[in-house]
Amino acid sequence: MKFKIKQYAACILIVGLSLTQVGCKKYLEENIKHGIGQDEYFKTETQARNFVNGIYTSLYMFQSGDAYGENPWITLELLAGHGTTLGQSQNNNNVIFERTDANNPSFNTIWRQSYLGISEANLAIQKIPTIPSMTDAAKKSLLGEVYFLRAFFYYHLVRLYGDVPLITEPVDANSPQLYPERTAQADVYDVIIADLITAQASGLAETDQTGKVSLGAVNTLLASVYLTTAGYPLQKTENYAKAVTEAAKVLNKYTLFDSYDYLHDNQHKNQGELILQNQYLLGVATNSISALIIPYGLDVGSYHDRFGALIPTDEFYNSYEAGDKRAEEQQFFFSKYDSYTNPGTTINFGAHALYKYFHKESLVNGQCDENWTLLRLPEAQLIYAEASNEVNGPTQAAYDALTPIRARANLAPLSGLTKETFRAAIWKERYHELAYENKAYFDIQRTHQIYDVKNNKFGEATSTANEQGVTMTTKYYLWPIPQREINTNTKLKQNTGW
Template identity: 40%
Template sequence: MSCNDFLEEKPASFYTPDNYYTSYQQAQNAVNGIYASTRDFYSPVGLYEENAMLMLENPTGQAKSDINQSNNNANLRNLNMQTTDLYFRVWWRSSYKGIGAANLAIKNIPLISSAVVTDVQKSQLLGQARFLRAWFYFNLVRIFGDVPLVSDPVSSAVGLQIPRTPVKDIYEQLIVPDLLAAEQSGLPFSDNTGRVAIGAVKSLLAKVYQTMAGFPLQQKDKLPLAKQKAMEVISSGKYTLYQNYDQFRDPANDNRMENIFMAQFASTIAVSPMFAFTLPSFSLISNGQQEIGTLLPDDTFFASYSANDLRKQERQFFYSHAPNFSTGANVQFKNGQHIFKYWDDVAQASGLGSGKCFPVIRLSDIMLLYAEAQNESEGAPDVNSYEYINAIRKRAQLAPLAGLSKEQFRQAVWRERNHELCFENQTWFDMVRTRMVYDTKNDTFVPMLGYAFPRDNTIKFQEKHYLFPIPQDEMNANPKLAPNNPGY
């Protein structure tokens, strides 16, 4: 796998920040260490090898499980989040761990002698570090709202005793400036090793601008900027849509084609749990893999796909049966459809851990982002917006769209985002920035506030659900974080 080399972390036990940054290899290792934190959200955590990415899937109403729920998953699926739930702590601590590593790199790399590390090399390393720091903060503000802004290395626990910074200030003082600086860092436009490239920077800028245009900031003047950055990625020609969904699942296409930025995994170094998590529980269809059945589509969500949508067909995005690995006998899954997106042929046959990287930003996401931003800012879809959404629909063997009003096109884009990007940690962020939810039972979009889940109409969104609670452990360690988010 092309990404293996920089997944390996070098021991640095005998170094301090003051004496470590003396060579290009050390500077590169420092940046590699930042990437390590990007995997934490998609890796097993807790007693039951749960996965923090479930925090962004369970509360959408579009997911269910084969198994009895842990408190972490059950609370999310029932919109009964507790400040002590495990996933909140993982997102908080892993994000700040990555931010801390980025802060060290950003402070110390410029101090290395240019005779040892050239200015070009420094600029590219700093570009990667700034992108990653911005990405961690982008997640934090969308998940928790106001959080502490830490842009310098923290040398002691005392330095962590700081209050929360308003979301607007974090965007304006760090996220956007970091990405604008990374955009000028001299990185290549694309990079199939899994490292950050300019295409990823511009894509994240587009997503940041689009989110700033939505809730809670509602800065509508950011929509043209989102459209512009999305177009710069699309028109570069450096990324192409998969021709079929087999290419989506093929690990050989990680960090290539449609993939703009991914969390890196490799079966011999850092194993992805997504294959095991989405295997039907105790189905015996794999060669000794854990078959956990933690995440599968809710019935009404699966039914919301058109009957002729290729993504709905067997072994495309979903599947309902497979042969027993040992006997070949057909196994019909007890809970209906399961997610096939993360199926790994090599892991299934060998019994080894999956090395499939996790898609954080795909070209289809950016094409739909352009279509939404352009339609919202200009009042009607243009030829490019139709071209991009129809390219994604064509792959799904759906008829092209034409002649839609602004409102009709908006809902068409939102529907396409739900169907194309499902179970990739995109839907929840779309919900909270628009404060709208996909009513899968009626195939329309309605306000998030007061919406009741189709599987249980007693579970309804409240205003407090726009944000997750700050973890109780963090509140205890830093009283300046008080009060917690409203409702918690």
């Protein structure tokens, strides 16, 4: 399924040297295992399409991990402070209590898989324009997907690790970029923005229901980038206005589901409010999402195990407003379910688990092919509201962006707020609507505020304790450079405190 590529000591994966496995038809459906040299590849549009399909598979990095749920999705949520782990993972407990180190497997997974995707994107950007049988329009559109993917990977790298090596061309064994130095965050963001602007002009479809990048995904990601760069550490506040512009392009292109169930079933993959998802397919690529969120060892479904790797804290669950539909049983959360081996018997969890990720289709066969959502409409709506408030205060348009989200949750629209109270309301809505979607930790980074759910307010991240009684230390604004990278490339210097 993935490209197997020779890895050099610097741990920057080099596509330019060997290609042993090309991309998957429709991203998931074809697995070609015979070796194909670079000189024989990139001759036809089909080859180019297959290669680009293969770049998408690096997005699996969020669910990549071992049997105890030690994967980046879980790590990001535990660092945000609103989750516990009822499983067996020492690494996950070390993350919760901020005693982890640069050997944490999640830190390495994101680094490795992101640079794999980037290396493949760089090769595609170099080779696709040389294919004589492709029309210019086909080349441009396909490259639009590639530029988005490269931007997506760099966006995660720069937020998680800070200054990172910026590589925009294929690397071979003689390249000076084989052992790269770190590049300033501002320069990395310049490339991210440039890539997304290029993707905007590539002729991509407004929306896509096959799992491919669309113009809607490009605009949403660019809005997110502008919102992030307006906050810490760059504080380019002029980018709030740019975030408004980009988010506005998305608001009328997608439609909110009328049922929260559609966020995690198979029938509604890539539809409605889902702007971009990571694709899974039974028999081709599966994941452990559903098993990870079931409390440890309980008899729910036929999964090989139930890990309890990510369980919301009671305090976070109780922070939802009275009457909020999302807090009702089997909406975003559930506290009980029928026994799998003893039908008719109800199992009480003793906790509020994440029904938001519960995949009914996999209960019988134990094989979860639930898609992982990367971008959806409520995020664009919330970006628009927040950025607009920073530019102009609480306008009606900003209120209107939140109203559909709140209406679906059976909550009244907001009105009459000051800029400061509206900002806090938007941040709270982000936590509640985008709960456990890998947004909260990045919000902490860019705002330097955490959601103090016990007191229903926001406080300085490094002086406000979370539900576990942990107060974030400054070094946790960034992840460490993985230790294996430090060991093999002496030009890489570790982040402060790690």
